[in-house]
Amino acid sequence: MSAWNRVAMRTMADVCAELGQAKTLTIAEPRPGIAVMSVNRPERGNSQTVEMFGEIAWYANTLRKAPLRALIVTGAGGSTFCTGFDLNEVQAIATMTIPEFNELVDTASAGTSGLRSLPYPVIAAVSGPAAGGGLSLALSADIRLATPAASFSAGFVRIGLSIGELGASWHLARLIGPARAAEISFTGRTVKAVEAVKLGLANRIVPVEGEEIVSAAIELAEHISTNGAEGIRATKNSLIRNAEIDSFARALELENRSQAVVRTTL
Numbered sequence: 001m002s003a004w005n006r007v008a009m010r011t012m013a014d015v016c017a018e019l020g021q022a023k024t025l026t027i028a029e030p031r032p033g034i035a036v037m038s039v040n041r042p043e044r045g046n047s048q049t050v051e052m053f054g055e056i057a058w059y060a061n062t063l064r065k066a067p068l069r070a071l072i073v074t075g076a077g078g079s080t081f082c083t084g085f086d087l088n089e090v091q092a093i094a095t096m097t098i099p100e101f102n103e104l105v106d107t108a109s110a111g112t113s114g115l116r117s118l119p120y121p122v123i124a125a126v127s128g129p130a131a132g133g134g135l136s137l138a139l140s141a142d143i144r145l146a147t148p149a150a151s152f153s154a155g156f157v158r159i160g161l162s163i164g165e166l167g168a169s170w171h172l173a174r175l176i177g178p179a180r181a182a183e184i185s186f187t188g189r190t191v192k193a194v195e196a197v198k199l200g201l202a203n204r205i206v207p208v209e210g211e212e213i214v215s216a217a218i219e220l221a222e223h224i225s226t227n228g229a230e231g232i233r234a235t236k237n238s239l240i241r242n243a244e245i246d247s248f249a250r251a252l253e254l255e256n257r258s259q260a261v262v263r264t265t266l
Contacts, residue, residue, distance in 0.1 A: 015066045019059055024052040026076065029060070033069035034221045036214060039137070042077030047086035048133045050093070053108035056137075060114025069229060070221035071118060073141055074125040075134075078210030081124070084132025084155070108133075112166045116140040117240060119233045121224055125217040126150040126202065127210060131190075136166035139175070144234065145220065146202040147213050150193045158188040174243065176200050 012029045019027045026038045037059060039046040062069060076080040096104065115122055115137075124130075124141035131153040138144055138152065154172065156163045163169045163185040172181040176199045184191060196202040206216040222230060 009218070010065065010067065012067055015062060019062055022059070024049060025055050025059060029250070030214075030218055031222060032065065033225060034218055035063070035066070035070075036069050036074060037063075037077045038074050038216075039082045039134075040076040040111045041086075042075070042080065044086055044088075045080045045083035045129070046075040046077070046134070047083045049086050049089050050104060053104065053111055055236045056111030057107050059117065060111055064114070064118060068120055069225040069232070070121045070123060071115075072123045072125055072214060072217045072221060073115065073137065074211075075127065075212050078127050078213075079149075080128040080151070081126045081130040082134025082137050083129050084134045087159075108166055112140040116167070118235060120229075121232065121236060123217045123221060125213040126152075128215045129153065129190075131155050133166055136168040136171075139168060139171035140166075142239070143220070144196075144202045145204060145206050145213060145217050146193045146196060147209055148205055148207065149195055149252050150196070150202065150205075150211060151190050151192040152196050152201055153188065154185045155188045155190075157186065166258070172201075226261060 012033075012035065016027050016029060016035075019025070024039070024041055026040045028036050028038075030036060039048075039052070039124060041047055041049075041052075093101065093104070121143065122141040124138040124144045125146040126138055126144055128149055129151050130138040131151075132155050135152055135154055154163050154168060156165060156168075161171070169181070169185070172185065175181075176184075180199060191199065191201060193202065193205050197205055206213055
């Protein structure tokens with residue numbers, strides 16, 4: 001039995017039934033092995049809440065062992081990806097004790113890092129704004145597709161906070177370079193879709209609007225899935241881990257070990 005089959009013991013129907021109990025997120029499997037996770041607060045710009053941070057961490061942990069080939073992350077409603085933390089919940093954070101706040105930050109970070117480290121490709125389908133924590137969510141994906149109306153904003157400084165949240169500073173500097181990341185972070189300005197592609201913040205613009213971006217992401221996920229599951233998983237592992245390795249020799253060692261394991265599945 002291959003490693004893929006061992007991982008795939010649990011059905012997606014079971015996974016969807018469990019995760020369907022979430023209040024701020026939804027999950028669906030529009031194609032076998034391809035799931036769509038939606039931030040589901042369209043009436044509030046798909047903004048994040050304390051509860052949502054916990055549910056993203058729950059989703060990431062559960063989906064790690066789900067029988068999937070790819071995950072698509074998007075915003076419900078088709079007009080907004082995620083506008084960051086809901087300012088109506090700021091008071092809830094302001095009254096937290098230091099231990100309570102530390103627990104919240106750890107939970108929120110577990111969500112974005114958990115999505116980033118899923119063993120299969122994660123594609124962000126960005127329609128409309130991805131701002132603040134929404135930018136961090138988009139950055140946790142391996143690939144970002146954008147509609148012409150998509151935009152990206154590290155607007156933390158505009159409300160007196162640092163970009164050092166949920167991995168945004170780490171991802172942004174590595175994606176577009178430290179100088180460009182600094183300019184965008186210090187100003188808090190909005191980067192629109194065309195510029196985002198030029199900078200490398202988004203992979204490409206898909207000439208659609210609204211929820212149609214998800215169809216384009218599904219098409220990409222299906223194309224990726226024509227390749228061997230074990231090879232894709234090993235490739236993602238190499239890309240993720242080698243981004244944190246500062247030695248070429250160590251990177252080669254990781255690649256060689258992964259290739260040796262994958263060879264046995266051919």
